[in-house]
Amino acid sequence: xxxxxxxxxxxxxxxxxxxxxxxxxxxxxxxxxxxxxxxxxxxxxxxxxxxxxxxxxxxxxxxxxxxxxxxxxxxxxxxxxxxxxxxxxxxxxxxxxxxxxxxxxxxxxxxxxxxxxxxxxxxxxxxxxxxxxxxxxxxxxxxxxxxxxxxxxxxxxxxxxxxxxxxxxxxxxxxxxxxxxxxxxxxxxxxxxxxxxxxxxxxxxxxxxxxxxxxxxxxxxxxxxxxxxxxxxxxxxxxxxxxxxx
Numbered sequence: 001x002x003x004x005x006x007x008x009x010x011x012x013x014x015x016x017x018x019x020x021x022x023x024x025x026x027x028x029x030x031x032x033x034x035x036x037x038x039x040x041x042x043x044x045x046x047x048x049x050x051x052x053x054x055x056x057x058x059x060x061x062x063x064x065x066x067x068x069x070x071x072x073x074x075x076x077x078x079x080x081x082x083x084x085x086x087x088x089x090x091x092x093x094x095x096x097x098x099x100x101x102x103x104x105x106x107x108x109x110x111x112x113x114x115x116x117x118x119x120x121x122x123x124x125x126x127x128x129x130x131x132x133x134x135x136x137x138x139x140x141x142x143x144x145x146x147x148x149x150x151x152x153x154x155x156x157x158x159x160x161x162x163x164x165x166x167x168x169x170x171x172x173x174x175x176x177x178x179x180x181x182x183x184x185x186x187x188x189x190x191x192x193x194x195x196x197x198x199x200x201x202x203x204x205x206x207x208x209x210x211x212x213x214x215x216x217x218x219x220x221x222x223x224x225x226x227x228x229x230x231x232x233x234x235x236x237x238x239x240x241x242x243x244x245x246x
Contacts, residue, residue: 004070005074005075006075008039009038010076011043011044012042020205023205024187024206029213032209039058046078047121055083057244060083063095064237064244072094075095075098075208075209077205078184079102079182080097080126081100084097088232094219094226097208098184100133101208101211103140103180106140106202110199112138112141112176112178113140113180114174114176114179116186119147123142127140152183160189163186164196178199178201179201179202180202181193183204184208186203190202190206
């Protein structure tokens with residue numbers, strides 16, 4: 001039986017659904033059946049906390065729906081891990097965020113890493129995530145390439161050069177051991193960058209997918225999943241559904 005995994009692009013446009021599905025399909029294990037969806041409405045990016053607050057209710061609705069529809073797990077496809085903690089509190093299936101997955105993977109591959117982000121304004125929220133995970137400021141650091149999210153693939157050659165400059169500085173000037181591409185829309189660049197700079201370059205979208213697959217595999221053998229004791233405690237399924245749909 002294949003694991004049905006739902007990837008939610010937490011934006012109000014489906015422009016990323018097909019390219020994300022096509023890209024990640026090349027990394028799926030044979031046991032994974034990946035589905036990619038976006039939100040019915042909402043902003044086209046999540047650069048601001050205001051936008052994240054707007055999309056959180058529909059993300060929670062999608063997570064509840066995914067569990068009812070028999071999905072094995074859900075990935076919220078933004079490096080900010082928007083509404084991931086809240087989703088874990090109302091779901092019995094695992095919910096993964098690319099930010100958390102990429103940071104934990106980076107911590108296994110090296111002691112210090114640089115997260116490359118789109119805009120300077122992304123750094124405070126992302127550093128807060130790294131701090132919650134225990135990685136900032138001693139291990140994780142951040143640098144922006146000053147490109148809007150939806151412009152990353154408008155000119156792949158130009159984007160690659162900007163990414164390469166940032167990665168080269170991080171590795172050779174700042175002695176970083178790992179690079180993390182801190183946006184799921186930065187798909188498709190990691191391999192060329194990795195060859196150029198000579199250190200692991202983590203694609204956060206792939207990290208989330210493989211992290212979810214690993215979690216599901218471990219759970220099959222051990223029944224390990226997110227603890228509901230305190231941090232991920234939540235209301236009953238009926239109460240959560242009534243509240244989210246209110």
